[in-house]
Amino acid sequence: MELLTNLTINGLATGMLIFLLAAGLTLIFGLMDVLNFAHGGLFAWGAYSSVWFYALTDSFVLAILGAILTGVILGFITEKLIIKPVYGNHVQQILITLGFMLVLTEMLKVVFGPNQIAVRTPENLVGSWEIGDVIIIKYRVFIIIVGFLVFGIFQYILKKTKIGLIVRAGVLNKEMVQTLGINIKNVFLYVFIAGASLAAIGGALFAPYSGVIYAEMGMEYAILGFIVVVIGGMGSFPGSLLAAILVGLVGSYMAYYVPSLSLAVNMIIMAIVLIFRPQGLFRAKG
Amino acid sequence: MTSKYQWNNIFLSIMVIALFIFPFVTDSRTWTILLTQIFIFSILAMSYDILLGYTGIVSFGHAMFFGMGAYTTAVMLDRIEPTIGVFVLSIATGMLITGIISFIVGLLTLRLKSHFFAMLTLALSGLFLVLAEKWRSVTSGNDGFTFRAPEFFKDRMMFYLVVLVCMVVVYFVLRRFVQSPLGHVLVAVRENEQRTKSLGYNTLHYKVIASVVAGVVASLAGSLYAISLRFVNTSVLTMDITLDALLMTIIGGVGTLIGPIIGAGVIELSQHFLSGLAKDYPIFERWIIFFGILYILVVIFFPSGIVGTIRQAFHKRKKQSVGKEEQSNSEEL
Numbered sequence: 358m359e360l361l362t363n364l365t366i367n368g369l370a371t372g373m374l375i376f377l378l379a380a381g382l383t384l385i386f387g388l389m390d391v392l393n394f395a396h397g398g399l400f401a402w403g404a405y406s407s408v409w410f411y412a413l414t415d416s417f418v419l420a421i422l423g424a425i426l427t428g429v430i431l432g433f434i435t436e437k438l439i440i441k442p443v444y445g446n447h448v449q450q451i452l453i454t455l456g457f458m459l460v461l462t463e464m465l466k467v468v469f470g471p472n473q474i475a476v477r478t479p480e481n482l483v484g485s486w487e488i489g490d491v492i493i494i495k496y497r498v499f500i501i502i503v504g505f506l507v508f509g510i511f512q513y514i515l516k517k518t519k520i521g522l523i524v525r526a527g528v529l530n531k532e533m534v535q536t537l538g539i540n541i542k543n544v545f546l547y548v549f550i551a552g553a554s555l556a557a558i559g560g561a562l563f564a565p566y567s568g569v570i571y572a573e574m575g576m577e578y579a580i581l582g583f584i585v586v587v588i589g590g591m592g593s594f595p596g597s598l599l600a601a602i603l604v605g606l607v608g609s610y611m612a613y614y615v616p617s618l619s620l621a622v623n624m625i626i627m628a629i630v631l632i633f634r635p636q637g638l639f640r641a642k643g
Numbered sequence: 644m645t646s647k648y649q650w651n652n653i654f655l656s657i658m659v660i661a662l663f664i665f666p667f668v669t670d671s672r673t674w675t676i677l678l679t680q681i682f683i684f685s686i687l688a689m690s691y692d693i694l695l696g697y698t699g700i701v702s703f704g705h706a707m708f709f710g711m712g713a714y715t716t717a718v719m720l721d722r723i724e725p726t727i728g729v730f731v732l733s734i735a736t737g738m739l740i741t742g743i744i745s746f747i748v749g750l751l752t753l754r755l756k757s758h759f760f761a762m763l764t765l766a767l768s769g770l771f772l773v774l775a776e777k778w779r780s781v782t783s784g785n786d787g788f789t790f791r792a793p794e795f796f797k798d799r800m801m802f803y804l805v806v807l808v809c810m811v812v813v814y815f816v817l818r819r820f821v822q823s824p825l826g827h828v829l830v831a832v833r834e835n836e837q838r839t840k841s842l843g844y845n846t847l848h849y850k851v852i853a854s855v856v857a858g859v860v861a862s863l864a865g866s867l868y869a870i871s872l873r874f875v876n877t878s879v880l881t882m883d884i885t886l887d888a889l890l891m892t893i894i895g896g897v898g899t900l901i902g903p904i905i906g907a908g909v910i911e912l913s914q915h916f917l918s919g920l921a922k923d924y925p926i927f928e929r930w931i932i933f934f935g936i937l938y939i940l941v942v943i944f945f946p947s948g949i950v951g952t953i954r955q956a957f958h959k960r961k962k963q964s965v966g967k968e969e970q971s972n973s974e975e976l
């Protein structure tokens with residue numbers, strides 16, 4: 358029982374981190390038809406900058422805000438300089454975002470040094486609760502709560518506000534939105550920045566969770582993010598949450614029961630989904 | 644048109660002859676090794692260009708074919724015996740294995756759209772990397788293993804010449820391939836897949852063929868790479884190899900075969916000199932960042948790379964001069 362609870366909480370926490378990464382990817386793809394291979398770089402930058410801000414201010418809230426700031430700035434730069442020149446050309450988009458990923462990763466090494474950096478958990482989130490004989494680590498619960506909170510906020514924005522309405526309409530039909538007199542290019546920019554900040558928050562939460570950060574983690578988690586986006590259906594926001602939880606749980610159980618398969622299993626799930634149901638398990642709806 | 648090809652051929656022959664003579668003139672070990680490395684990566688980049696430049700497919704899984712070739716050669720030379728016969732056999736085996744695997748992978752993945760294909764190949768090559776790390780009895784995982792190269796290759800110069808011959812042969816075979824009717828269909832797929840389909844071509848078949856050819860040639864590059872290091876570990880399967888091929892192809896020029904060779908030369912040489920500079924200026928330890936930026940600039944501003952841009956400039960000048968002549972003619976009239 359204890360084991361199962363722990364594995365589940367662990368899987369949910371990992372799933373939430375992947376969700377934060379994948380949510381941006383799926384929104385950006387749904388709206389802009391751009392698959393951002395540099396998204397993992399934004400995740401890694403979020404992690405590094407939060408650690409930097411935490412060391413500076415000693416406040417985890419400020420650290421997360423700092424990561425969001427980094428995400429906003431990098432998102433703005435990425436959209437304006439990297440994505441904008443190649444709208445509509447898929448091959449060029451893939452190539453250029455991958456190149457930017459390379460630059461982001463190397464820049465991390467230039468700024469923060471090439472070695473791994475150890476991260477400590479914020480003081481008020483250290484420790485665990487004991488319920489009966491089950492030990493629950495506080496920080497993991499915290500990640501799960503934040504994940505659902507972010508999901509709730511974004512779902513609210515998407516469903517209840519005007520900008521959310523425009524985004525949802527844009528996912529379904531860009532040209533129609535434009536004919537209604539809305540400058541969709543601006544909406545693209547906002548969505549991209551929002552997606553980048555989500556990735557940065559994910560990175561910021563990831564740093565104390567794993568206890569160590571390194572430049573290559575961006576690519577590693579981006580692959581999980583892609584898997585989630587594919588399984589959840591490109592452009593589907595709730596789909597990415599469900600798929601992320603699935604990937605997180607499967608990864609967590611597999612890592613314990615069949616460790617040699619744990620990395621492979623998610624890729625196998627994605628391959629099966631892609632081959633038999635290329636549109637993903639969920640569809641983007643209006 | 645013929646004269647242009649003749650000039651190309653003459654230029655190429657001079658280059659090849661110069662490269663053949665090179666090791667006899669100088670006995671600089673560094674240069675021999677560096678050039679060998681360039682030739683090996685030229686083969687890899689050319690194979691990548693069959694996919695990217697000629698068929699318009701972005702694959703992020705090219706390293707798996709390279710790695711399979713490297714491992715096949717390393718394992719066979721290590722387990723059987725380090726002779727030329729086994730070496731040749733291992734190259735053939737590697738090509739056969741990659742041929743079969745790229746066929747299966749291609750058949751399953753190439754029907755997907757570009758985004759999904761790129762992601763799936765990324766994931767698949769990750770899968771192969773994990774497999775190699777777990778299958779320690781054969782691959783020794785991340786630690787890798789050293790093996791003895793055939794006696795014949797003990798002399799760096801012999802190996803240099805063999806690799807050079809391989810590169811030239813691959814160049815001509817691939818040139819024949821892309822200039823064949825089949826190659827033209829591939830270009831048609833790149834330009835407009837829908838239209839090629841409506842002309843009655845089963846584009847999936849053609850894309851699978853391109854992927855098999857690219858995979859097999861990459862495996863050859865991998866085999867030679869393993870021999871050049873006399874060591875193999877899982878790094879041959881990592882994303883870095885694919886990135887190298889990508890950078891070389893893009894910077895050199897997509898859709899040409901000379902482009903990847905030039906790209907390989909540019910990147911390997913600058914890498915060599917930039918990491919030499921790193922002793923004095925630490926920023927050059929991260930030399931890849933310059934290539935990343937250069938690569939982004941090339942994708943935005945010169946999507947056809949060094950060779951393509953030079954060719955375009957050449958054509959423009961020709962056209963302009965032709966246009967001017969016509970203009971002056973009409974003025975005379």
